[in-house]
Amino acid sequence: MAAVSNLKNMTLVLGLTCLLCSAVLGGAYALTKNPIDAAAVAKTNKAVGAVLPAFDETSYESVEVDGKTYNYYKAVKGGETVGYAVESTVVGFGGPLSLMVGVTPDGVVYNTSVLSHAETPGLGAKCNTDAKFMAQWEGFDPSAKILSVKKDGGDVDAITASTITSRAYTEAVKNAVNAVKAMED
Amino acid sequence: MEYFLIIISAIFVNNIVLAQFLGICPYLGVSNKLSTATGMSMAVCFVITLATLVTFLINKYLLVPFQLEFLQTIAFILVIAALVQMVEIVLKKVSPSLYQALGIFLPLITTNCAVLGVAITVVTKEFTFGLPSHLLNLGEALVYAFATSLGYGLAMVIFAGIREHLALCDVPKAFKGVPIALVSVGILALAFMGFSGMVK
Protein backbone atom coordinates (compact mmCIF):
# COMPACT_ATOMS: atom_id res chain seq x y z
CA MET A 1 0.00 0.00 0.00
CA ALA A 2 2.35 2.69 1.25
CA ALA A 3 5.45 3.63 -0.70
CA VAL A 4 8.84 2.17 0.25
CA SER A 5 10.74 4.52 2.54
CA ASN A 6 14.04 6.04 1.61
CA LEU A 7 15.63 9.22 2.87
CA LYS A 8 14.75 11.16 -0.28
CA ASN A 9 11.03 10.49 -0.40
CA MET A 10 10.66 10.72 3.39
CA THR A 11 12.18 14.20 3.48
CA LEU A 12 10.26 15.20 0.39
CA VAL A 13 6.84 14.06 1.62
CA LEU A 14 7.23 15.33 5.15
CA GLY A 15 8.66 18.65 3.97
CA LEU A 16 5.96 19.12 1.36
CA THR A 17 3.19 18.27 3.82
CA CYS A 18 4.48 20.77 6.36
CA LEU A 19 4.90 23.46 3.72
CA LEU A 20 1.46 22.91 2.25
CA CYS A 21 -0.22 22.82 5.66
CA SER A 22 1.50 26.01 6.84
CA ALA A 23 0.46 27.70 3.61
CA VAL A 24 -3.16 26.64 4.06
CA LEU A 25 -3.14 27.84 7.67
CA GLY A 26 -1.44 31.12 6.77
CA GLY A 27 -4.20 31.73 4.23
CA ALA A 28 -6.92 30.75 6.68
CA TYR A 29 -5.39 33.01 9.32
CA ALA A 30 -5.37 35.96 6.95
CA LEU A 31 -8.99 35.31 6.01
CA THR A 32 -10.28 34.85 9.56
CA LYS A 33 -8.24 37.64 11.16
CA ASN A 34 -10.84 40.32 10.56
CA PRO A 35 -13.84 38.28 11.76
CA ILE A 36 -11.86 37.23 14.87
CA ASP A 37 -10.98 40.84 15.69
CA ALA A 38 -14.57 41.87 14.98
CA ALA A 39 -15.84 39.18 17.34
CA ALA A 40 -13.53 40.45 20.09
CA VAL A 41 -14.69 44.04 19.53
CA ALA A 42 -18.33 42.94 19.51
CA LYS A 43 -17.80 41.14 22.81
CA THR A 44 -16.24 44.19 24.47
CA ASN A 45 -18.90 46.53 23.10
CA LYS A 46 -21.58 44.22 24.42
CA ALA A 47 -19.93 44.11 27.84
CA VAL A 48 -19.49 47.91 27.90
CA GLY A 49 -23.05 48.45 26.65
CA ALA A 50 -24.41 46.16 29.35
CA VAL A 51 -22.84 48.10 32.21
CA LEU A 52 -23.19 51.72 31.07
CA PRO A 53 -26.01 54.02 29.92
CA ALA A 54 -26.35 54.70 26.17
CA PHE A 55 -23.24 56.28 24.60
CA ASP A 56 -21.96 57.40 21.20
CA GLU A 57 -18.39 56.22 21.37
CA THR A 58 -15.79 54.78 23.71
CA SER A 59 -12.07 55.23 24.11
CA TYR A 60 -9.78 52.66 25.74
CA GLU A 61 -7.55 54.13 28.42
CA SER A 62 -5.75 53.08 31.57
CA VAL A 63 -5.09 54.55 34.99
CA GLU A 64 -2.82 53.59 37.86
CA VAL A 65 -4.31 53.52 41.34
CA ASP A 66 -2.38 52.32 44.40
CA GLY A 67 0.26 50.72 42.18
CA LYS A 68 -2.32 48.70 40.22
CA THR A 69 -3.14 49.45 36.60
CA TYR A 70 -6.77 49.48 35.54
CA ASN A 71 -7.87 49.47 31.92
CA TYR A 72 -11.17 51.15 31.25
CA TYR A 73 -13.48 52.33 28.49
CA LYS A 74 -14.53 55.93 28.77
CA ALA A 75 -18.00 56.31 27.29
CA VAL A 76 -18.94 59.66 25.79
CA LYS A 77 -22.34 60.91 24.65
CA GLY A 78 -22.74 64.34 23.04
CA GLY A 79 -19.26 65.39 24.21
CA GLU A 80 -20.04 64.56 27.82
CA THR A 81 -18.62 61.61 29.77
CA VAL A 82 -21.50 59.35 30.78
CA GLY A 83 -19.44 56.74 32.56
CA TYR A 84 -16.43 54.47 32.82
CA ALA A 85 -16.45 50.72 32.20
CA VAL A 86 -13.55 49.48 34.29
CA GLU A 87 -11.97 46.04 33.85
CA SER A 88 -11.35 44.78 37.35
CA THR A 89 -9.69 41.45 38.13
CA VAL A 90 -9.36 39.89 41.58
CA VAL A 91 -8.60 36.44 42.94
CA GLY A 92 -11.80 34.46 43.38
CA PHE A 93 -12.36 30.99 44.81
CA GLY A 94 -11.13 29.00 41.84
CA GLY A 95 -8.82 31.49 40.12
CA PRO A 96 -8.97 34.92 38.49
CA LEU A 97 -12.37 36.60 38.57
CA SER A 98 -12.66 39.31 35.93
CA LEU A 99 -15.46 41.88 35.94
CA MET A 100 -16.52 44.81 33.82
CA VAL A 101 -17.81 47.42 36.24
CA GLY A 102 -19.75 50.41 34.91
CA VAL A 103 -19.40 53.49 37.08
CA THR A 104 -20.98 56.87 36.35
CA PRO A 105 -18.88 60.02 36.94
CA ASP A 106 -20.66 60.64 40.30
CA GLY A 107 -19.22 57.37 41.62
CA VAL A 108 -22.42 55.30 41.48
CA VAL A 109 -22.25 51.77 40.07
CA TYR A 110 -24.41 51.62 36.95
CA ASN A 111 -24.16 47.87 36.42
CA THR A 112 -21.64 45.01 36.43
CA SER A 113 -20.97 41.99 34.26
CA VAL A 114 -18.61 39.02 34.50
CA LEU A 115 -15.91 38.86 31.82
CA SER A 116 -14.37 35.56 32.90
CA HIS A 117 -14.29 33.41 35.99
CA ALA A 118 -13.11 30.04 37.26
CA GLU A 119 -15.60 29.61 40.11
CA THR A 120 -17.25 26.33 41.12
CA PRO A 121 -20.17 25.44 38.81
CA GLY A 122 -23.48 25.75 40.64
CA LEU A 123 -21.95 27.65 43.58
CA GLY A 124 -19.59 30.57 42.91
CA ALA A 125 -20.38 30.46 39.20
CA LYS A 126 -23.81 31.81 40.14
CA CYS A 127 -22.24 35.27 40.34
CA ASN A 128 -22.85 35.21 36.59
CA THR A 129 -26.40 33.81 36.64
CA ASP A 130 -28.09 34.49 40.00
CA ALA A 131 -30.66 37.21 39.24
CA LYS A 132 -30.90 38.46 42.83
CA PHE A 133 -27.15 38.76 43.27
CA MET A 134 -26.67 40.48 39.94
CA ALA A 135 -29.61 42.90 40.31
CA GLN A 136 -28.30 44.45 43.53
CA TRP A 137 -25.37 46.04 41.67
CA GLU A 138 -27.64 48.09 39.45
CA GLY A 139 -27.45 51.63 40.82
CA PHE A 140 -25.43 50.61 43.90
CA ASP A 141 -24.37 53.89 45.54
CA PRO A 142 -21.18 53.41 47.57
CA SER A 143 -21.73 56.74 49.37
CA ALA A 144 -25.08 55.52 50.77
CA LYS A 145 -24.36 51.81 51.24
CA ILE A 146 -21.31 49.91 52.47
CA LEU A 147 -19.43 47.95 49.82
CA SER A 148 -18.86 44.65 51.62
CA VAL A 149 -20.90 41.50 52.17
CA LYS A 150 -23.48 41.39 55.00
CA LYS A 151 -21.38 38.84 56.92
CA ASP A 152 -18.62 41.49 57.12
CA GLY A 153 -21.06 44.22 58.17
CA GLY A 154 -21.78 45.61 54.70
CA ASP A 155 -24.84 45.87 52.46
CA VAL A 156 -24.08 43.27 49.79
CA ASP A 157 -26.22 40.13 49.72
CA ALA A 158 -23.84 37.21 49.24
CA ILE A 159 -24.61 34.18 47.06
CA THR A 160 -25.72 31.31 49.30
CA ALA A 161 -22.79 29.06 50.21
CA SER A 162 -20.36 31.17 48.16
CA THR A 163 -19.12 33.84 50.52
CA ILE A 164 -15.58 33.82 49.12
CA THR A 165 -16.80 34.44 45.58
CA SER A 166 -19.17 37.16 46.78
CA ARG A 167 -16.36 38.83 48.74
CA ALA A 168 -14.09 38.71 45.70
CA TYR A 169 -16.84 40.16 43.49
CA THR A 170 -17.42 42.96 45.97
CA GLU A 171 -13.71 43.69 46.15
CA ALA A 172 -13.55 43.91 42.35
CA VAL A 173 -16.42 46.42 42.32
CA LYS A 174 -14.81 48.40 45.13
CA ASN A 175 -11.50 48.58 43.26
CA ALA A 176 -13.29 49.85 40.16
CA VAL A 177 -15.20 52.49 42.14
CA ASN A 178 -11.98 53.66 43.78
CA ALA A 179 -10.25 53.83 40.40
CA VAL A 180 -13.01 56.07 39.05
CA LYS A 181 -12.89 58.20 42.19
CA ALA A 182 -9.15 58.68 41.69
CA MET A 183 -9.75 59.69 38.06
CA GLU A 184 -12.44 62.21 38.90
CA ASP A 185 -10.39 63.85 41.67
CA MET B 1 5.95 30.37 48.92
CA GLU B 2 4.64 30.86 45.41
CA TYR B 3 6.33 27.69 44.13
CA PHE B 4 4.88 25.85 47.09
CA LEU B 5 1.38 27.01 46.11
CA ILE B 6 1.95 25.93 42.52
CA ILE B 7 3.04 22.47 43.65
CA ILE B 8 0.11 21.91 46.02
CA SER B 9 -2.33 23.27 43.47
CA ALA B 10 -1.02 21.13 40.62
CA ILE B 11 -0.78 17.89 42.58
CA PHE B 12 -3.92 17.97 44.71
CA VAL B 13 -6.33 20.82 43.99
CA ASN B 14 -6.28 20.75 40.21
CA ASN B 15 -5.11 17.18 39.76
CA ILE B 16 -4.55 16.66 36.07
CA VAL B 17 -6.55 13.44 35.85
CA LEU B 18 -9.18 13.84 38.52
CA ALA B 19 -10.00 17.52 38.01
CA GLN B 20 -8.72 18.47 34.56
CA PHE B 21 -9.50 15.23 32.68
CA LEU B 22 -6.21 15.03 30.82
CA GLY B 23 -4.40 11.81 29.99
CA ILE B 24 -7.37 9.57 30.74
CA CYS B 25 -6.69 6.98 28.00
CA PRO B 26 -3.35 5.77 29.36
CA TYR B 27 -4.74 6.28 32.86
CA LEU B 28 -7.38 3.64 32.21
CA GLY B 29 -5.14 1.61 29.92
CA VAL B 30 -2.05 0.87 31.96
CA SER B 31 -3.31 1.10 35.53
CA ASN B 32 -4.01 -2.63 35.88
CA LYS B 33 -0.76 -3.32 37.67
CA LEU B 34 1.14 -1.21 40.14
CA SER B 35 4.49 -1.83 38.44
CA THR B 36 3.39 -0.70 34.96
CA ALA B 37 1.58 2.26 36.47
CA THR B 38 4.78 3.41 38.17
CA GLY B 39 6.78 2.99 34.96
CA MET B 40 4.26 4.96 32.92
CA SER B 41 4.09 7.74 35.52
CA MET B 42 7.85 8.15 35.46
CA ALA B 43 7.94 8.27 31.66
CA VAL B 44 5.12 10.84 31.59
CA CYS B 45 6.83 12.93 34.24
CA PHE B 46 10.04 12.99 32.24
CA VAL B 47 8.38 13.85 28.94
CA ILE B 48 5.96 16.48 30.29
CA THR B 49 8.73 18.44 31.99
CA LEU B 50 11.05 18.26 29.00
CA ALA B 51 8.29 19.03 26.48
CA THR B 52 7.10 22.02 28.50
CA LEU B 53 10.63 23.42 28.60
CA VAL B 54 11.07 23.11 24.83
CA THR B 55 7.58 24.29 23.78
CA PHE B 56 7.74 27.21 26.23
CA LEU B 57 10.97 28.43 24.65
CA ILE B 58 9.70 27.87 21.10
CA ASN B 59 6.54 29.80 21.87
CA LYS B 60 8.41 32.68 23.49
CA TYR B 61 11.27 33.07 21.05
CA LEU B 62 9.78 31.86 17.76
CA LEU B 63 6.00 31.96 17.63
CA VAL B 64 5.27 35.13 19.58
CA PRO B 65 7.94 37.40 17.99
CA PHE B 66 6.78 36.41 14.49
CA GLN B 67 3.07 36.53 15.45
CA LEU B 68 2.59 32.91 14.53
CA GLU B 69 0.60 31.92 17.62
CA PHE B 70 -2.00 30.34 15.39
CA LEU B 71 0.56 27.65 14.56
CA GLN B 72 0.82 26.73 18.26
CA THR B 73 -1.08 23.46 18.07
CA ILE B 74 0.75 22.15 15.03
CA ALA B 75 4.20 23.28 16.22
CA PHE B 76 3.76 21.86 19.71
CA ILE B 77 2.56 18.45 18.60
CA LEU B 78 5.44 18.09 16.15
CA VAL B 79 7.93 19.11 18.80
CA ILE B 80 6.46 16.62 21.25
CA ALA B 81 6.47 13.81 18.69
CA ALA B 82 10.08 14.52 17.75
CA LEU B 83 11.09 14.86 21.39
CA VAL B 84 9.58 11.52 22.35
CA GLN B 85 11.44 9.84 19.50
CA MET B 86 14.68 11.49 20.54
CA VAL B 87 14.26 10.56 24.18
CA GLU B 88 13.71 6.99 23.07
CA ILE B 89 16.89 6.92 20.97
CA VAL B 90 19.04 8.66 23.58
CA LEU B 91 17.74 6.51 26.40
CA LYS B 92 18.45 3.35 24.43
CA LYS B 93 22.10 4.37 23.99
CA VAL B 94 22.80 6.03 27.33
CA SER B 95 20.88 4.04 29.87
CA PRO B 96 19.62 0.65 28.70
CA SER B 97 18.23 -0.14 32.14
CA LEU B 98 16.08 3.00 32.21
CA TYR B 99 15.06 2.24 28.64
CA GLN B 100 13.94 -1.19 29.77
CA ALA B 101 11.75 0.40 32.41
CA LEU B 102 10.28 3.28 30.40
CA GLY B 103 10.82 2.25 26.78
CA ILE B 104 7.57 0.50 26.09
CA PHE B 105 5.58 3.49 27.32
CA LEU B 106 7.36 6.14 25.29
CA PRO B 107 5.59 5.62 21.93
CA LEU B 108 2.26 5.86 23.76
CA ILE B 109 3.12 9.25 25.17
CA THR B 110 2.98 11.22 21.90
CA THR B 111 -0.78 10.89 21.87
CA ASN B 112 -1.13 11.36 25.62
CA CYS B 113 -3.12 14.57 25.73
CA ALA B 114 -1.64 15.42 29.12
CA VAL B 115 1.62 16.40 27.43
CA LEU B 116 0.10 18.70 24.81
CA GLY B 117 -2.47 19.88 27.35
CA VAL B 118 0.14 21.06 29.85
CA ALA B 119 2.29 22.60 27.09
CA ILE B 120 -0.65 24.66 25.82
CA THR B 121 -1.95 25.52 29.29
CA VAL B 122 1.31 27.03 30.55
CA VAL B 123 1.60 29.44 27.63
CA THR B 124 -2.05 30.50 27.37
CA LYS B 125 -3.73 30.38 30.76
CA GLU B 126 -3.41 33.06 33.40
CA PHE B 127 -2.75 31.84 36.91
CA THR B 128 -2.90 33.59 40.26
CA PHE B 129 -1.13 31.52 42.95
CA GLY B 130 -1.58 34.29 45.47
CA LEU B 131 -0.29 36.98 43.08
CA PRO B 132 -2.26 39.14 40.65
CA SER B 133 -3.20 36.98 37.68
CA HIS B 134 -0.36 36.61 35.22
CA LEU B 135 1.10 34.32 32.56
CA LEU B 136 3.70 31.95 33.97
CA ASN B 137 7.41 32.62 33.53
CA LEU B 138 9.82 29.82 32.64
CA GLY B 139 10.61 28.84 36.22
CA GLU B 140 6.96 28.73 37.24
CA ALA B 141 6.05 26.86 34.08
CA LEU B 142 8.63 24.17 34.77
CA VAL B 143 7.57 23.79 38.40
CA TYR B 144 3.95 23.64 37.28
CA ALA B 145 4.72 21.00 34.64
CA PHE B 146 6.75 18.87 37.01
CA ALA B 147 4.21 19.10 39.83
CA THR B 148 1.37 18.33 37.43
CA SER B 149 3.10 15.17 36.30
CA LEU B 150 3.69 14.21 39.94
CA GLY B 151 -0.07 14.57 40.39
CA TYR B 152 -0.53 12.31 37.41
CA GLY B 153 1.74 9.74 39.03
CA LEU B 154 -0.09 10.02 42.34
CA ALA B 155 -3.51 9.50 40.76
CA MET B 156 -2.12 6.63 38.69
CA VAL B 157 -0.51 4.78 41.59
CA ILE B 158 -3.52 5.15 43.89
CA PHE B 159 -5.78 3.91 41.12
CA ALA B 160 -3.53 0.96 40.25
CA GLY B 161 -3.65 -0.06 43.90
CA ILE B 162 -7.45 0.06 43.84
CA ARG B 163 -7.62 -1.92 40.61
CA GLU B 164 -5.36 -4.67 41.90
CA HIS B 165 -7.93 -5.20 44.63
CA LEU B 166 -10.87 -4.84 42.24
CA ALA B 167 -9.47 -7.66 40.12
CA LEU B 168 -10.08 -10.04 42.99
CA CYS B 169 -13.69 -8.98 43.49
CA ASP B 170 -16.78 -10.60 42.07
CA VAL B 171 -18.08 -7.79 39.86
CA PRO B 172 -21.44 -8.08 37.97
CA LYS B 173 -20.87 -8.93 34.30
CA ALA B 174 -22.01 -5.62 32.82
CA PHE B 175 -19.69 -3.76 35.22
CA LYS B 176 -16.58 -5.80 34.40
CA GLY B 177 -13.49 -3.95 33.22
CA VAL B 178 -13.75 -0.27 32.37
CA PRO B 179 -17.21 0.58 33.83
CA ILE B 180 -16.30 -0.41 37.37
CA ALA B 181 -12.94 1.31 36.92
CA LEU B 182 -14.71 4.54 35.93
CA VAL B 183 -17.04 4.34 38.92
CA SER B 184 -13.99 3.88 41.18
CA VAL B 185 -12.24 6.89 39.65
CA GLY B 186 -15.45 8.86 40.23
CA ILE B 187 -15.27 8.08 43.94
CA LEU B 188 -11.55 8.89 43.97
CA ALA B 189 -12.33 12.23 42.29
CA LEU B 190 -14.96 12.91 44.96
CA ALA B 191 -12.25 12.49 47.57
CA PHE B 192 -9.93 14.86 45.70
CA MET B 193 -12.73 17.45 45.55
CA GLY B 194 -12.09 17.94 49.23
CA PHE B 195 -8.95 19.85 48.25
CA SER B 196 -10.82 22.43 46.15
CA GLY B 197 -10.43 26.02 47.24
CA MET B 198 -7.28 25.25 49.22
CA VAL B 199 -5.11 27.19 46.78
CA LYS B 200 -6.48 30.05 44.74
Place this chain on the structure above:
Amino acid sequence: MAKNWKLITDGLVKNNPTFVLLLGMCPTLATTTSAINGLSMGLATLFVLVLSNVVISLIAPVVPDKVHIPVYIVVIATFVTLLQLLMQAYTPAVYETLGLFIPLIVVNCIVLGRAEAFASKNGVGASALDGIGVGIGFTLALTVLGLVREVLGSGSAFGFNFIGGRDGMLAFVMAPGAFLCLGYLMVLFNKFLKKD
Protein backbone atom coordinates in the same frame (compact mmCIF):
# COMPACT_ATOMS: atom_id res chain seq x y z
CA MET C 1 -25.83 1.28 -0.88
CA ALA C 2 -26.32 -1.27 1.91
CA LYS C 3 -22.57 -1.32 2.38
CA ASN C 4 -22.37 2.45 2.66
CA TRP C 5 -25.16 2.47 5.18
CA LYS C 6 -23.32 -0.16 7.19
CA LEU C 7 -20.18 2.02 7.25
CA ILE C 8 -22.16 4.69 9.01
CA THR C 9 -24.16 2.52 11.40
CA ASP C 10 -21.08 0.54 12.46
CA GLY C 11 -19.75 3.68 14.10
CA LEU C 12 -22.95 4.14 16.09
CA VAL C 13 -23.25 0.87 18.01
CA LYS C 14 -20.85 -1.89 17.04
CA ASN C 15 -17.76 0.34 16.92
CA ASN C 16 -19.04 3.16 19.08
CA PRO C 17 -15.86 5.12 19.84
CA THR C 18 -16.87 5.96 23.38
CA PHE C 19 -18.72 2.96 24.74
CA VAL C 20 -17.00 0.14 22.86
CA LEU C 21 -13.58 1.30 21.68
CA LEU C 22 -13.03 3.52 24.76
CA LEU C 23 -11.27 6.17 22.69
CA GLY C 24 -11.21 9.92 23.22
CA MET C 25 -12.02 9.72 26.92
CA CYS C 26 -10.57 13.13 27.83
CA PRO C 27 -12.95 15.38 25.85
CA THR C 28 -15.76 12.94 26.62
CA LEU C 29 -15.39 13.53 30.33
CA ALA C 30 -14.28 17.15 30.31
CA THR C 31 -16.71 18.86 27.96
CA THR C 32 -19.97 17.13 28.83
CA THR C 33 -21.09 19.48 31.60
CA SER C 34 -24.25 20.08 29.56
CA ALA C 35 -25.95 18.52 26.54
CA ILE C 36 -25.14 21.53 24.34
CA ASN C 37 -21.45 21.45 25.29
CA GLY C 38 -21.26 17.73 24.56
CA LEU C 39 -22.98 18.26 21.22
CA SER C 40 -20.61 21.10 20.22
CA MET C 41 -17.55 19.05 21.12
CA GLY C 42 -18.90 16.08 19.17
CA LEU C 43 -19.54 18.19 16.08
CA ALA C 44 -16.09 19.79 16.31
CA THR C 45 -14.52 16.33 16.37
CA LEU C 46 -16.78 15.19 13.50
CA PHE C 47 -15.50 18.09 11.38
CA VAL C 48 -11.85 17.16 11.91
CA LEU C 49 -12.51 13.44 11.59
CA VAL C 50 -14.24 13.64 8.20
CA LEU C 51 -11.79 16.09 6.63
CA SER C 52 -8.65 14.35 7.88
CA ASN C 53 -10.04 10.95 6.81
CA VAL C 54 -10.65 12.27 3.31
CA VAL C 55 -7.24 13.88 2.92
CA ILE C 56 -5.36 10.98 4.44
CA SER C 57 -7.10 8.43 2.20
CA LEU C 58 -5.96 10.55 -0.77
CA ILE C 59 -2.33 10.94 0.25
CA ALA C 60 -1.78 7.54 1.89
CA PRO C 61 -0.45 5.77 -1.26
CA VAL C 62 2.42 8.24 -1.67
CA VAL C 63 3.41 8.58 1.98
CA PRO C 64 6.48 6.51 2.86
CA ASP C 65 5.76 4.04 5.61
CA LYS C 66 8.32 5.31 8.11
CA VAL C 67 7.02 8.88 8.24
CA HIS C 68 3.31 8.15 7.97
CA ILE C 69 2.52 9.00 11.60
CA PRO C 70 4.15 12.48 11.54
CA VAL C 71 2.50 13.25 8.20
CA TYR C 72 -0.93 12.20 9.48
CA ILE C 73 -0.44 14.24 12.64
CA VAL C 74 0.45 17.33 10.61
CA VAL C 75 -2.66 16.89 8.46
CA ILE C 76 -4.86 16.45 11.53
CA ALA C 77 -3.25 19.40 13.33
CA THR C 78 -3.89 21.56 10.26
CA PHE C 79 -7.61 20.83 10.31
CA VAL C 80 -7.74 21.37 14.06
CA THR C 81 -6.10 24.77 13.70
CA LEU C 82 -8.48 25.59 10.85
CA LEU C 83 -11.35 24.70 13.16
CA GLN C 84 -9.86 26.84 15.94
CA LEU C 85 -9.65 29.86 13.63
CA LEU C 86 -13.19 29.38 12.30
CA MET C 87 -14.63 28.95 15.78
CA GLN C 88 -12.81 32.02 17.12
CA ALA C 89 -14.24 34.02 14.24
CA TYR C 90 -17.82 32.81 14.13
CA THR C 91 -18.67 31.06 17.42
CA PRO C 92 -16.39 32.73 19.99
CA ALA C 93 -18.65 31.81 22.92
CA VAL C 94 -18.55 28.08 22.13
CA TYR C 95 -14.81 28.29 21.57
CA GLU C 96 -14.35 29.77 25.02
CA THR C 97 -16.48 27.10 26.70
CA LEU C 98 -14.65 24.18 25.10
CA GLY C 99 -11.30 25.93 25.58
CA LEU C 100 -8.27 23.68 25.73
CA PHE C 101 -10.14 20.67 24.38
CA ILE C 102 -10.37 22.05 20.84
CA PRO C 103 -6.58 22.03 20.25
CA LEU C 104 -6.48 18.69 22.04
CA ILE C 105 -8.53 17.09 19.23
CA VAL C 106 -5.09 16.61 17.64
CA VAL C 107 -4.23 13.96 20.19
CA ASN C 108 -7.71 12.46 20.31
CA CYS C 109 -6.98 8.81 19.63
CA ILE C 110 -10.20 8.49 17.61
CA VAL C 111 -8.93 10.73 14.82
CA LEU C 112 -5.47 9.21 14.48
CA GLY C 113 -6.94 5.77 15.08
CA ARG C 114 -9.39 6.04 12.17
CA ALA C 115 -6.65 7.47 9.94
CA GLU C 116 -4.41 4.50 10.71
CA ALA C 117 -6.99 1.75 10.74
CA PHE C 118 -9.37 2.87 8.00
CA ALA C 119 -8.55 5.90 5.89
CA SER C 120 -5.03 4.78 4.97
CA LYS C 121 -6.39 1.53 3.54
CA ASN C 122 -9.64 2.65 1.89
CA GLY C 123 -10.92 4.99 -0.82
CA VAL C 124 -12.08 8.57 -0.40
CA GLY C 125 -15.82 7.86 -0.34
CA ALA C 126 -15.62 5.04 2.17
CA SER C 127 -13.25 7.04 4.38
CA ALA C 128 -15.60 10.02 4.40
CA LEU C 129 -18.54 7.79 5.36
CA ASP C 130 -16.47 6.11 8.05
CA GLY C 131 -15.56 9.53 9.44
CA ILE C 132 -19.21 10.54 9.44
CA GLY C 133 -20.31 7.32 11.14
CA VAL C 134 -17.69 7.38 13.88
CA GLY C 135 -18.13 11.14 14.30
CA ILE C 136 -21.89 10.78 14.77
CA GLY C 137 -21.34 7.90 17.18
CA PHE C 138 -18.99 10.10 19.22
CA THR C 139 -21.34 13.10 19.06
CA LEU C 140 -24.28 10.96 20.16
CA ALA C 141 -22.35 9.52 23.12
CA LEU C 142 -21.20 12.99 24.20
CA THR C 143 -24.67 14.47 23.89
CA VAL C 144 -26.26 11.66 25.90
CA LEU C 145 -23.59 11.91 28.62
CA GLY C 146 -23.96 15.70 28.64
CA LEU C 147 -27.74 15.42 28.87
CA VAL C 148 -27.61 12.98 31.79
CA ARG C 149 -25.13 15.17 33.68
CA GLU C 150 -27.11 18.33 32.95
CA VAL C 151 -30.40 16.79 34.09
CA LEU C 152 -28.89 15.44 37.32
CA GLY C 153 -26.48 18.27 38.00
CA SER C 154 -28.31 21.43 36.96
CA GLY C 155 -31.90 20.24 36.60
CA SER C 156 -32.14 21.35 33.00
CA ALA C 157 -32.02 19.81 29.53
CA PHE C 158 -30.43 21.60 26.56
CA GLY C 159 -30.47 24.75 28.66
CA PHE C 160 -34.17 24.47 29.47
CA ASN C 161 -34.53 24.51 33.25
CA PHE C 162 -37.32 22.43 34.76
CA ILE C 163 -36.72 22.62 38.50
CA GLY C 164 -37.17 26.37 38.93
CA GLY C 165 -34.65 28.14 41.13
CA ARG C 166 -33.61 25.03 43.02
CA ASP C 167 -30.15 23.50 42.84
CA GLY C 168 -29.35 20.25 41.08
CA MET C 169 -26.92 17.65 42.39
CA LEU C 170 -23.80 19.67 41.81
CA ALA C 171 -21.36 16.79 41.97
CA PHE C 172 -22.65 15.62 38.59
CA VAL C 173 -21.55 18.82 36.87
CA MET C 174 -18.14 18.54 38.48
CA ALA C 175 -15.38 16.02 37.86
CA PRO C 176 -16.61 13.03 39.92
CA GLY C 177 -20.00 13.06 38.20
CA ALA C 178 -18.34 12.74 34.81
CA PHE C 179 -16.61 9.51 35.76
CA LEU C 180 -19.66 8.09 37.56
CA CYS C 181 -22.13 8.89 34.77
CA LEU C 182 -19.88 7.50 32.05
CA GLY C 183 -19.30 4.35 34.09
CA TYR C 184 -23.01 3.73 34.61
CA LEU C 185 -23.91 4.60 31.00
CA MET C 186 -21.34 2.06 29.87
CA VAL C 187 -22.97 -0.54 32.09
CA LEU C 188 -26.36 0.16 30.48
CA PHE C 189 -24.78 0.02 27.02
CA ASN C 190 -23.15 -3.35 27.81
CA LYS C 191 -26.35 -4.74 29.21
CA PHE C 192 -28.81 -3.70 26.51
CA LEU C 193 -27.05 -2.78 23.26
CA LYS C 194 -23.81 -4.70 22.95
CA LYS C 195 -24.07 -7.99 21.12
CA ASP C 196 -21.41 -10.53 21.99
